[in-house]
Amino acid sequence: MVTNLNNLLPTEKTKEFRAISGLKVITMFLVILGHRMLISMFTPMINQRENELIIGNLGHTYIKNGALIVNTFFEVTGFLTFYKILTDVEKNRPVSVWKSIFRRWI
16 A cells, blocks of 8 residues: 555655655644634634633633734745745756746645
């Protein structure tokens, strides 16, 4: 099963920053989770006491702090985009602004 998965989804061996790309994925997940939690905060609640207990939790406070997570996401994606542009310039490849914007959205 693992061999088939590797054949279906081959990964490129790049010299890019895997840890920072992973941080991008984690922050993207936290942004989605934060939006989901905000939606649930503004809907009618059955158990108000449970919501009051969650407010004091540090993890929930971090997730609900959208500015911190979104800024982290933008800084990481900006760094990766800038690094990609620099490697394209070093290899004398043409740099496309639209391609960079599209890559940043993905």
